Amino acid sequence: MKNLIIITLDTFRRDHLTRQITPNLWKFSKMCDNFPNVFTTSPITMPAHVSLFTGHYPNRTGVRKNGCHYYDGRYPTLAEVLQDKNYYTHAIISSIILEKQFGLDRGFTTYDDDFNGKKRRKKWFGKRFWVRRAKETTDLALKAMRRHKYGPSFYWIHYFDCHIPYHRNYNNECRYMDEHLGRLLAKINLKKTIVIIVADHGEGLGEHKERYHGTKLFNTTVNVPLLIYPKINGRLDYSYSITDIMPTILSILDMKYPLHYDEENITFHEVINTRSIFIETLHKNPLYACIFKNIKYISNEKLYERWNDNLIVAGVDYKEIISEKQKQIKKYKENALPIIKINVDQVIVDRLKNLGYME
Numbered sequence: 348m349k350n351l352i353i354i355t356l357d358t359f360r361r362d363h364l365t366r367q368i369t370p371n372l373w374k375f376s377k378m379c380d381n382f383p384n385v386f387t388t389s390p391i392t393m394p395a396h397v398s399l400f401t402g403h404y405p406n407r408t409g410v411r412k413n414g415c416h417y418y419d420g421r422y423p424t425l426a427e428v429l430q431d432k433n434y435y436t437h438a439i440i441s442s443i444i445l446e447k448q449f450g451l452d453r454g455f456t457t458y459d460d461d462f463n464g465k466k467r468r469k470k471w472f473g474k475r476f477w478v479r480r481a482k483e484t485t486d487l488a489l490k491a492m493r494r495h496k497y498g499p500s501f502y503w504i505h506y507f508d509c510h511i512p513y514h515r516n517y518n519n520e521c522r523y524m525d526e527h528l529g530r531l532l533a534k535i536n537l538k539k540t541i542v543i544i545v546a547d548h549g550e551g552l553g554e555h556k557e558r559y560h561g562t563k564l565f566n567t568t569v570n571v572p573l574l575i576y577p578k579i580n581g582r583l584d585y586s587y588s589i590t591d592i593m594p595t596i597l598s599i600l601d602m603k604y605p606l607h608y609d610e611e612n613i614t615f616h617e618v619i620n621t622r623s624i625f626i627e628t629l630h631k632n633p634l635y636a637c638i639f640k641n642i643k644y645i646s647n648e649k650l651y652e653r654w655n656d657n658l659i660v661a662g663v664d665y666k667e668i669i670s671e672k673q674k675q676i677k678k679y680k681e682n683a684l685p686i687i688k689i690n691v692d693q694v695i696v697d698r699l700k701n702l703g704y705m706e
């Protein structure tokens with residue numbers, strides 16, 4: 348049985364995976380399937396990670412915001428599935444947004460979310476941020492891997508360096524993360540391990556009048572990098588959602604697990620030409636997007652080219668497409684399952700406010 352490592356690079360933009368900015372990741376990507384058209388389900392950390400680890404959109408998981416929605420386990424998580432198959436499961440996370448109180452710890456034997464150490468604070472304009480820096484994240488991952496050498500294991504390693512507040516600037520944080528990511532990649536036994544590297548969302552650096560992420564649905568924040576090692580000969584020409592990652596992993600591991608996938612959940616080998624994929628944000632003003640073939644419709648009634656976010660001037664030809672996409676988004680909203688709200692303690696609320704997630 349092969350080991351599995353999923354590395355999530357919080358807030359890392361796909362176009363920053365370059366030889367200059369992230370040389371270690373760039374080098375590793377040459378050995379992987381590097382999918383160009385993968386979209387997150389939401390440019391918000393917790394909803395995106397829950398989609399990644401369950402294979403469902405946020406309207407079904409009920410986790411649609413950070414810091415107040417709880418994942419109640421209505422669908423099995425990847426960690427639960429693998430734990431059932433006798434995998435040792437271990438998560439190292441680097442931000443309070445994913446703390447175990449929000450429910451994503453289910454299925455993990457070890458869920459390392461201890462942010463109370465003095466070293467773990469990042470200072471910015473006098474405020475303190477409870478995060479783990481890449482050096483510590485990598486050190487902890489290497490330590491855990493040395494300890495559990497026998498039997499199949501699943502690690503989820505989460506890097507948070509590219510998120511605000513930046514030391515100097517965004518590129519500098521990407522470089523710093525890459526340095527420590529490189530130390531991790533160098534130690535992985537690639538003969539025995541499947542490695543998946545993905546971002547939960549990107550980052551607006553001023554394009555489309557957006558800074559940071561979460562308020563708009565342009566490719567700067569919703570088109571995410573996805574690397575799969577070893578290569579699986581997936582379809583690089585087709586659009587996928589991060590909800591397709593879980594069925595792909597289970598297919599690679601040859602696991603037939605009874606999952607209640609949404610009807611159009613597929614693996615990265617498959618193509619359904621009639622399929623649309625969905626993106627949402629409920630962070631401030633709710634927005635929905637629907638990607639179909641070469642078009643991205645955003646619910647402010649605008650059509651964009653999927654590749655580059657160029658606005659398509661919506662003439663008569665597009666009226667039908669717009670009305671069709673509006674119907675699909677309406678259905679997506681109507682299909683929503685209940686949200687479980689939780690009250691987190693004031694300490695966490697204050698820390699989340701510092702990250703810009705709560706009013």
Ligand SMILES: [Zn+2]
Nearest residue numbers: 357358392547
């Ligand atoms: Zn995030």
